[in-house]
Amino acid sequence: MRARAPSWRLCTEPQGSKKPPPHGRGSETDIAKTGPHVSASGKVFLVGAGPGDPDLITVRGLEVLNRATVVLxxxxxxxxxLDLAPETAERIYVGKKKAAHSVSQEEICAVLLEKARADHIVVRLKGGDPFIFGRGGEEAEALAEAGIPFEVVPGVTAALGIAAYTGVPLTHRGHTSAVSFVSGHNVDIIDWTKVGQSETLVIYMGLTSFPDIARNLIANGRSPDTPAMAVRWATRPDQVRITGTIATLPRLIEERRMKPPATIVVGEVVQLGARLNWFERLPLFGQTIVVTRAASQAGDLSARLRSLGACVRELPAIQIGPPADSGALDAAIAHLSDYDWILFTSVNGVRFFLEALDRSHVDLRSLRARICTIGPATRRAVEELHLKVDLTPEVYVAESLVASLATADVAGQRILLPRAAVARDLVPAELSRMGAHVDVVEAYRTTMPESMVPRARELFGSGTPIDWITVTSSSTVKNLVCAVGAETLRGIKLASIGPVTSATARELGLEATVEANPYTIDGLVEAIRNRSR
Structure with a gap:
């Protein structure tokens, strides 16, 4: 359904906790005075980003983000x-954090006009819905007055996100048929004799003023025993919910030191959350899990963990690139028809082999070899090329692959093994001992990303509790330990993809808490889930 598949590379964490990125990738751009020019092609989209979970953005919101040239x-x-916008799009952080508005509303409107007049496709990305306490109306008025074309893309407002992710329906035939939304910014201007009688009351931006709101509700006839709850960062893995009554909730908020942003719901429907709250019952809800796979391959594992409620922090410990010298691989492909077997020990091996094949003067028609893959993911990568796989071992490790090939009588046969620059020598050594002629060629190499060390030190030094670290290769373990040291990682549960990775961790002074069985991403997720029950 997505126009461009997202690659979530950050955990859902309190925005604003990080410094805005450098200029051009999210900086606080200087606010230039707008001129009289009206753009012929520029346009502004006021887009509701939804309540927190990035998957809740609308299809239309996704479409316009995909083609934005500027995002505020x-x-x-x-x-x-922000990952959904093109890499070339300018990202401008405009603050709007309580008591710390880095850019005023007037300045935001000026930027919208300036960028649209410069013929940009501008997306103003706003939490929740632009027209529900999002000041979208003010921005739309400024655009209309200036003659700038604009479009409003609605979003899932915080109240609806809270309702769904806490199991508290805002309307229910047995409890309520009326809902009121109110801002808690200025308590004194609200007529509580009317608003306070609404069966379900949703208070935006009212966390710090709720003691005054509660007094007004009770003074105007609302029972102090009316159920009430406050929810912070609704729909995200770090969602926090405090439940009480109108009378007790102010004290509970203070005792638990809840901070904005948070929304409050008052009404009998709050009681339904005890039975209908599905989100906080997910098996990994509230657990922070670090995924160390390469950025290009982390998406699948991260998505599965998030679907189980986890807060995922992606920390790519390796990056995968072409070989330092492709000469050996190119030469092997030039004589592809000479091989009896080709062994693929990773999806990356398949990918870079195919890229080299595309560069060559031959194609898959030259492949007469039988094909062996080490596991199901690699097998799927080959089968996507409409090639048949002749052999996949029952256990997805090199030792099992060798044992399976021993039954195939490989003596005297030529075997091509395109693999990483650094890998175990067990497979070629054992096959050579069986009498096979093995050509080991470097198809790709794994290195530590330049950003790995500072990102790892920031993550593990932030004070944010981390429950799990996933490691899917020996390289990820080695680079992780290299970046922060084994001592930093002790006390954090380690989830390993298989015995070879576990052995590497052990050599470096770490012990795997769980090990995948089978040795796949599915097995890894299931191992974490089982341990967390």
Missing amino acids: YDNLANAML
């Missing part, structure tokens, strides 16, 4: 959505 975003819009 604030504290309440999930920063992960």
